[in-house]
Structures are given as C-alpha cells and as structure tokens.
Amino acid sequence: MSKNPSSSGYQNWLILSHGFNMDGRAASQTITDKIPYLMDAGIQLSVLSAITGSKDRRFFHQQLIAWGPAAFRFDFRHWFANRFGRGVLYKIITPLISIVLSPLILLEKLVWGYSSQWSWAFPAYLAGLRLIRQGKVNLIYSTGGAWSAHLAGLWLKKKTNLPWIVEVHDPLVIRLDETDQGMEIPKEPDAKKRYWLEQQICQHADLVWWFTEGALHYAKKRNPNLGNQSYAKGVMIIPGANPPDVDTVIAQTMHHYGSHLNIAHFGSLADDRSLTQVLAVLPQFFTEYPQARDQIRLHIYGAQLDRKSKEWLNQSPYQDNVIEHGRLEFDPSTGLTGRQRIAIQMQQSDILLLLHGSTEWCREYIPSKLYDYFWTSRPIWGLVYENLQLDTLLSRRESYVSDAKNPEAILNSLKKIYSDWIAKTLPEPSIPAISVEEAVEKILSEVRNSK
Template sequence: MKAKSIAQQKNWLLLSHAFNMDGRAASLAITDKIPYFLEAGIQPIVFSAITGLKDERFPHKQFLAWGPAAFRFDVRHWIANKYGRGFIYKITTRTVSILLAPFIGIEKLVLGYSSQWSWALPAFVRGYFLIRSGKVDVIYSIGSAWSAHLAGVWLKRATGLPLISEVHDPMVIRKSPQDQGFEKPKNRDARFRLYLERQLCKYSDFVWWLTDGALHYAKVRNPNLNTAGNATGFVVMPGANPPGDMHCKSHHQYGEYLNLSHFGSLANDRSLSIILKAANTLFAKYPDARKHLRVHAYGAPLDSLSLEAIKQYDFSDILLAHGRLEHDPDTGKSGRERVAQKMQEADVLILLHGNDEWCAEYIPSKFYDYLWARRPIWGIIHRNPRLDKMLLERQSYLSADGDDVDIAMALERIWLDWKQKQLLKPVWQPIGVDQAVSSILSHLAQEKAAL
C-alpha cells in the first residue's frame, strides 16, 4: 500500500514563536496562510509565544519561554496587548526588567544566543507528548525566530514524524560577494544558526526559503540538500493578503505636500538618512521643494543616522516619525488596517532594502504589502536583480543603494513628476498568499522515500 504524501497528512503541528501578532511580518507570513491551509483540509494545532492574540478557530497553545531574556520579551508584549502601553505597562515592565537583569546577564554570558532561543524548550516538551498521544501527523516549523526550527528538529529526531520548515531570513549572514558562509562566526548566536541550518538541511523532509538567493547559498553550504535521505529545498514567494479593503481601488489626490512614506524597521544599514541627503541636494536646485516635501516614517523609531541627518540639515519638519500604528479603540481598526490606510494616502512608498551583503538573499516583506496599495514605489535596492525586475515590471522608481547621485536623481524625478501631477502609475500586479500555499502543497505532494 502506497504511503501518503505529507500533503495528505492533515494533522499539522505549527511551531511559530510569532503568531497573530498585529502587524508583525513574521506573524503575517504564517497567519495569512491559515485560511488556505484550512480550505485544503489541514487541521492545525499551533504552538506560539504569548505575544500574539489567541486564535479560536483551532487549538492554539501559547507558552512562556523558559529563559529570562525571552520571558521579559514575551511579558512586555503580553502586557501591551492586555493593558496597552500606559502606566501599568511602564511600571510592570520596568519591575520585570530589574528583577530579571542579573539572570539575563548570566544567560548571555553562558550561552550568548538571541533571546527567543529558550521558547524551544516548552515547545518541544509539549509537542513531544502531543505527538505521543497520536494527534499530530506533520511538524511544521516557521521562522523568523529560530527557536521554532530548533524545536522542530528536536521533535523530528525524537519522534520520526515528517518535518517541514519555512526559513524566513537567511540563517547565515554573509559579509561579501566572495563570502559563501563557510567561515566559523565569532558570534555564538551566529555559530548556532550555522549549525541549525545544517540540521534543517539534514533532518527536514522539506525546507523552503523565500528567495532564490537564499536557497542558492544554502545549497552551497549544504551540498546534501536535495539528495536522497536529506531535505528537499525549494523557494516560495510569500506574498501578502490585502488588509481591510486595500484590494479596493484607491483614488489618489494630489495635495499641498509630496508625501514619501516608509513603513517598517529602520537601522543604520537601512536608514532614511540617504533620503534626507538627497532632499538636501534637491532643495539646493529647487528651493520651492523645501515647502512641499515630507518624509513619513511608520512602524519604528528613527535610526541614529536619520537623527543625525535631521540635525545636520535642520530637517525636523521634513522627516516626521509616527511610530508604530496599533489597534485604535476609537475606530476599531487594527494596526494592520491603519497601516494600509496610510499606505494608500502616500504619494510614493519608500522601500529601503539595506546595504548588507545578505540583501542578495532577502526581499523586504513590506514589498508585498506595498503591491496592494496601488501607489508608486521608490525602491532603493542592493544587489538583488530579481527584486529590481519585479519593481520595474510594476512601474516603480528605482535606485541603487550606496549611489548618492542615483538616489538624488530619482528624488528629483519624483519631485518633477509630482509637480506635473504625473507620478508613475503602478501596474496592478499584487502577489497573494494563495500562490504560496499552492506551491507548498504541490511540493509536499511529492513522494519521499522516507515515508
């Protein structure tokens, strides 16, 4: 009798540290897939941290991590969800941080791993007994926190059940085009991620990455990938679902200001300072632009380079930081719905790719949300031809990260297009999540010798 493929096994244990966290990219990458898995007959049981909202559609178990650093992280988010970020949040989180500080110091000194590692412990223990009770057919580990993959590997080795793994961010961060990722990192967390990548390629039945570049370098480091008895590796383009009514066509109106909006995290290697530098060049050539250009930052604090640029150019009125958009009790809109609204209100959406070598293996998750907004995108991209191609196919402004002249020229073009009310009209080609689930199930339907 022919064994069932993994796709025909319907009881799946989903290991996802971030699940149902409003607006969190790592959460959306799996929660957006859930309706399509349910439609395909998958019966999920979800293990996650307590940082998100509990899902009532299926069994959803939420665990506190057992390590002090992750415990502090999880408690902060749980209190914010339950009481908001007011007085109770400030007092409670400060107290917890003070009490745990010595234990966190010991944890970092002894192990040196990223904080969420210890969530793997309760996930493994509870998962093991659940599997032994006969309620699980397939183990599914989901990034980005690698603790989910660690728990998945442990459960696979302890029970022998099929393991499928979804790797969001590259687990090995290369430093240059010549660096293949073989060198043993000095950082202990990086060393463990290199080890864990090898474990996934050895013990998973199927493992997928989100870009061709990420899969390519994983194959270089793990030649056993796609060989008999080891993991089958492939690429899945994650896509995104339209939040709220973003799928409806928005009617853009030109106003007094040219509004450039960035959504998501910022850092010194992904900084709005390059936009402010280009704006300074623009204002020297077109002084009137100073009155009309506004750059909006949503979702994260400003990075240090952006703060320095604001002071250097006296641009406190140009770059406006709005912080994280969360659930609004007055309107009932979720943080994700509020973000969608602000996206559609923008004249141009800024997509900062970063300037690290790993950008060759990475496409910002925000890109897929942007595609639903029907607004032109200005992508500032580093060594990623596929992302360049997708942007150009959809009528976007495009610059090379690190090329100040190119960035300044792109901003000048945007300014002149806006003045003439002729900003690029993006081609309507969003990428949904349905194609991702279809691709996953299609690969899982393949026969595996181990089954």
C-alpha cells in the same frame, strides 16, 4: 511524504511559530496569512506560539511561556500591552520586570549568548511531543522568525521521525561580503548556533524553503547535499501578502494629490538600512528645486529613526521634512487593527519608500513589506542593493528603482518622482499583487512531491 496532505494521512499539521498572531509583525503575518488557505485545503491545524499574540479560536492554539529570562521579558511586554495597553501601568510594571530579570538575563547571555527567544524551543518541544503522542499531529511545520521554532522542530523530528517542513524567513547564516560564502563556522555564539541549525535543517527536514533566490543559492553553496537522497529538498517560495480587511473605510482614504509630496516608509530602520541614503541627497535636490523645501514630507511608520539619520538631521535644517509616527497598533476608538491602519496610511501616501539596505545580506533578502506595498497599487520607490530578483519585481510594477549605493541615482529618482507628482502623473501599477494563496499552493505541491 508523497500523497496529497489534504486527502492522505498527512492532514494533521503542527505549526511552530513563536510570533503567531502578533498584529503588524512580519514574522506573524507570513504564517497567519496562510492559515485560511491551509484550512480550505482540509488541513487540521494545531499551533504552538509564544504569549505575544492573540489567541486563535478556529483551531487548537496553545500559547507557551518561554523558559529563559530574556525571552520572558520580551514576551511579557507584548502580552501586557495586548491585554492592558501601553498606559501608565505598562510604563511602571514592564521596567520593574526588566530590573528584576536583568541579573538573570546577564547570566543567560554569559552562559549561552543566544538571541532572546531561543529558550522558547523547550516548551514548544514538550507541548509538541505531547500532541504527537496523543495522535493529533502527523506533520511538523516550523516557521520563523525566531529560530527557536526550528530548533523545536528539529528535536521533534529526531524524536518522532515525522515529516518536517521548514520555512526560513531570513537567512540563518549572515555573510560578510561578496567573497564570503558562509563556509566558515562563526565564533559568536548565536551566529554559530544558527550556522549549525541550518546544517541540521538541510540534513533532517523533508522540505525547506527560503523567500529569495539569493538565500536559496547561498544555502546550497553551504549545503551541497541539499536535495540529494536522505537530505531535505530546498526550494524558493515567495511569501506574498494578503490585504487587510479595510473595505469599510478605504473608500474614504483613497489617494489624492495634496499640497505635500508624501513619501512614506514602513518598517524597521537601522544603520545599515538608513534613511540617510535619501536624506543625503536633499541639499542638492533643494538647491535645484528650492520650492520643494516646503512640499516634501518623509513619513516614518513602525519604527524610530535610525541612529545615523538622527545624527544627520540634528546637524541639518531639514527636521521639518521628516515626520515620525511610531508603531500603529490597535485603535479601540475605531476598532481598526494596526495592520489595517497601516494599510490606510499606505493608500494615502504618494510614494511608498522601500529601503533595502547596503550590506551583503541584501543579496539574500527582500523586505516583507514589499508584498503589502503591492496591494496598495501605489507607486514604490525602491533603493535596491545587489538583488536582481527585487529589482525585477519592482521594475515590472512601474516603480522608481535606485542603486542604494549610488547617490546620483537616488537624486535622479527623487527628481523624477517630484516632477511626476507636480504633473500629477505618478504611475499606478496594474500588475496583480503576489498573493499568499500562490505560496500555499506551492507548499502543498512540494509536500505532495517530497519524499
């Protein structure tokens, strides 16, 4: 695989992506943002995905139904919502489907114990093999997201020996603490499968990349032959993000200072990535700045509050300071996609909150939402745990950075944010965002230079 893919025999790419064209989903956005640049480079694309996203008409795009009951339930919910909305029919039919499938899902979990989308690998493998035998594919590109795409890519690589490149979104092996290098084979079925799959990728792929320096570092620890002859070349490529098309409305939604300091978080929350890291400093902050009690608003988009935050708020007088907005999806009244609506809300916010988490995994992980944040040129408040790469990316852009495990540092950051907001001197980052075009250029360069 040493020639330019856009001018050699390697210009027909098969993309395996379970969540392709799912509005607002990071696993989708990471690959779909690359598509225009791949096409501009002369790559002829064929895409295999689940039924969860919208059909792409620019190239061959086949949407496949997963074979397992858990995956079918997940995919059906999104397919139905995309086609018919989340109204009364959705609230009636999707629970019925869940009830019918629940015995089979339980059986699937007991027999295999894998995460829900694993079974999508079977139809993806068969459909991919058919395209290869028809002469329509000469390079396989698996991306995820769901590890079923990589499993299908592995099977196709072993069957056809075509070049196989792999994009690993999140580390496949989750380490428990700083002393854990991830060498021990996990006992839990899904974790054990992911551990095995990482080994297979490093051995059989031609090129594999991770999104952070930490993820690449620990992958090399577990797979010391990575980069050697007959093994994959492993690199780090920052995915970046492109701005959604909001030019027609953004002029009416530019940021302005109002009566509330609006701090907005976008994306998922969990017990190990909890809003409580911010909530816990509010009592002390409001003691020092009592007038701020009626000024600060924490807006939560894209997810429900995590369990810990709900419990904390239920026992506090600060429920009015937190506003949950849920997922922003396609709005038929305006024609705006969920991603466009999110971009508008980001633009209107005073501060974009980035919760990194507080577990060992954070050393290998950067929230994908960060690259969307960069496009807004709004100031970011990042609560970072043990990740120098993330710390550096934020600091270069005049962000407020706090140690996620240090309540005093979090409190001091909130004080600084509040005083800057009062003075109307919140920073306006001027460093350019990280574009997807840079990532695609790196991928194409690595493909040209790989074995």
